[in-house]
Amino acid sequence: MSIMTSVGVTGVTRRLVRVASLAATLGLWQLLTTWDVELWLRFGQFPTVVEVADAFGDRLGTAPYWQDVVHSLRRIVVGFLLAAVLGVAAGTAVARSRWAADLLGPLVEVARPVPAIALVPVAILLLPTNEQGIVFITFTAAFFPVLVSTRHAVRALAPVWEEAVLTMGGGRARVLFSVVLPGALPGIFGGLSVGIGVGWICVISAEMISGEYGVGYRTWQDYTVVDYPGVFVGMVTIGVLGRLTSTAVEFLGRRATAWLPRPPERIPARAARRAHRAAAPATAAPPALAPALGKGPADKEPVA
Numbered sequence: 651m652s653i654m655t656s657v658g659v660t661g662v663t664r665r666l667v668r669v670a671s672l673a674a675t676l677g678l679w680q681l682l683t684t685w686d687v688e689l690w691l692r693f694g695q696f697p698t699v700v701e702v703a704d705a706f707g708d709r710l711g712t713a714p715y716w717q718d719v720v721h722s723l724r725r726i727v728v729g730f731l732l733a734a735v736l737g738v739a740a741g742t743a744v745a746r747s748r749w750a751a752d753l754l755g756p757l758v759e760v761a762r763p764v765p766a767i768a769l770v771p772v773a774i775l776l777l778p779t780n781e782q783g784i785v786f787i788t789f790t791a792a793f794f795p796v797l798v799s800t801r802h803a804v805r806a807l808a809p810v811w812e813e814a815v816l817t818m819g820g821g822r823a824r825v826l827f828s829v830v831l832p833g834a835l836p837g838i839f840g841g842l843s844v845g846i847g848v849g850w851i852c853v854i855s856a857e858m859i860s861g862e863y864g865v866g867y868r869t870w871q872d873y874t875v876v877d878y879p880g881v882f883v884g885m886v887t888i889g890v891l892g893r894l895t896s897t898a899v900e901f902l903g904r905r906a907t908a909w910l911p912r913p914p915e916r917i918p919a920r921a922a923r924r925a926h927r928a929a930a931p932a933t934a935a936p937p938a939l940a941p942a943l944g945k946g947p948a949d950k951e952p953v954a
Contacts, residue, residue, distance in 0.1 A: 676699050679696075679698075679699050680698055680699040680700070682696070683696045683697065683698040683699070684698055695878070696878070697878045697879040697882060701879045702879050702882040702883060702886070704879070705877075705879035705880055705882070705883050706883045706886060709880070709883050714868070715868075717863060718863055718864050718865050718867070718868045719865060719887065719891070721861075721863040721864045722853060722854070722857065722864045722865045722866065722891065723891065725781075725784050725785050725788055725853050725857075725864065726788055726846075726849055726850060726853050726891075726895065728785050728788075728789075729784075729785045729786070729787075729788025729789040729791075729792060729849055729853065730788065730789075730792050730845065730846055730849050730895075732785075732789045732793075733788075733789045733790075733791075733792035733793040733796055733845055733849070734792070734796055734842055734845070736793060737792070737793045737794070737795075737796025737797040737800060737841070737845070738796060738797075738800050738831075738838055740754060740758075740797050740800075741796065741797040741798065741799070741800025741801040741803075741804065741838075741841075742800055742801075742804055742826075742830065742831070742834075744758070744797070744801050745800070745801045745802075745804035745805045746804060746826075746830070758794070758797065758798075761794075762794045762798070766787050766788075766790040766791035766848075766852045767787065767791075767852055767855045767856065767859075769786070769787055769790055770783070770787065770856060770859050770860060773786045773787055773856075773860075774860060780860050780861060780862060783856070783860060784853060784856040784857060784860065784861060784864075787852050787853070787855075787856045788849045788852055788853040788856070790852075791845070791848045791849050791851065791852035791853075792845035792846065792848055792849040793845070795841045795844040795845040795848060796838070796841040796842055796845045797841075798841065799837050799838060799840050799841025799842075799844070800834060800837065800838050800841060802837060803833075803834035803835075803836065803837025803838055803840075803841075804830055804834045804837075806834075806837070807829070807830065807833045807834060811829045811833065812825050812829050812830070815828060815829055835903075835906055835907050836903075836907055836910065839899070839900075839902070839903030839906065839907070842899050842903070843896060843899055843900060843903070846892075846895050846896050846899050847892065847896060850888065850891070850892045850895070853866065854866035854869070854888055857870075858870040865884055865887050865888055865891070866884070866888075868880075868884055869881055869883075869884030869885065869888075872884060
């Protein structure tokens with residue numbers, strides 16, 4: 651009971667710290683802009699928190715705002731899904747096949763350092779519509795983090811599980827879908843988390859350059875007409891959308907890797923140690939009992 655109480659108190663404390671951090675930041679912003687502080691940084695031209703909140707409330711009740719949100723979400727979802735599928739496939743092929751590594755490896759290493767936003771002229775010349783060009787840039791931005799993370803995750807797998815499947819008569823498809831992809835999932839979702847963030851950066855930049863709708867396009871238009879509260883509304887919207895999509899990717903990652911052993915993050919260290927000492931036997935457990943004491947599936951011997 652004391653452990654559960656301690657866990658609850660710790661959770662409440664962490665939430666209070668997060669709320670206090672946000673409130674302090676907003677309060678400092680309000681003070682600096684209200685007093686028109688002009689030191690090395692110039693806050694005199696910044697809108698106040700109240701002005702941004704008023705502008706945000708006004709935008710929420712308009713159809714163009716939601717139209718821009720829908721356009722940006724559609725572009726990021728389509729580009730990111732394409733990058734996820736093709737990035738995982740290409741990364742697995744490069745890691746598993748010498749031919750694929752020889753064919754795709756040099757191209758990947760040459761194209762990967764090029765910023766995706768630098769491909770805007772290429773997208774304008776290559777694709778018939780601006781919409782397709784923005785999706786292409788978003789796809790390119792997310793593709794390389796996914797590919798590289800998948801490649802490293804697949805190469806890092808221990809060969810013992812693959813050898814076990816082959817010994818029991820499994821083929822290449824069985825190895826791929828039962829060993830390689832499940833074992834590489836943590837690394838794959840790490841690349842997906844990076845990819846969704848980079849994708850948002852590039853989709854907003856592409857909308858500012860060549861878009862007709864979208865949050866990035868609207869933010870740039872507000873800047874050109876010197877509507878600074880509107881600019882900050884766009885920034886807040888981008889941050890909220892980015893947070894929601896990255897949270898969705900992380901949630902899917904946790905669900906897809908639920909079989910992995912996880913540390914008790916929500917239990918304070920002292921409470922966890924007390925619980926471990928109370929539950930542990932007086933002598934060390936024999937190796938045969940190790941799985942029963944919290945070992946994950948990766949620590950068990952393969953069953954014939």
